[in-house]
Amino acid sequence: MFSIRPFDPQTDYPGIAAVWNTAWPEIPRSVRQWRQADALHPPALHFERLVVEMGNEIVGFGELMQSVEPESPHCYWAALEILPTYQRMNLCTALYSRLLG
Secondary structure, three states: OEEEEEOOOOOOHHHHHHHHHHHOOOOOOOHHHHHHHHHHOOOOOOEEEEEEEEOOEEEEEEEEEEOOOOOOOOOEEEEEEEOHHHOOOOHHHHHHHHHHO
16 A cells, blocks of 8 residues: 655655656766755745655655746646556556645
8 A cells, every 4th residue: 555645854865866766767866966956946936745655665756846937937847756666556646636636
C-alpha cells in the first residue's frame, strides 16, 4: 500500500534525489543541488511538494510551482516522478489529484 504525504525537508531530500536520478540519469541532481534550488524559490510564490511512499521508501514525488516569470504570474507547472518499478500502479494519478485537489 502506498501513501502520499507532504515533503519533509529534514529527511526527504535523499529520497527525491534518488527518484530523480533514476528517472533522469543524464541530468543528475545531488541533495545539495535540490536544497540550493529550493532556497532560491521566492517564498511569496506557491510551491508544494509531495512524496509517495511504499513502506518507508520514497518511490515518487510531485511538485506544483507558481511561475517565477513576472509576465506569467498565473502560470503554474507540475512535475511528477515515479520510480519505474512502481509505474502503472495509479500512483501518478493519485499524486496529481492530491497536488491539484
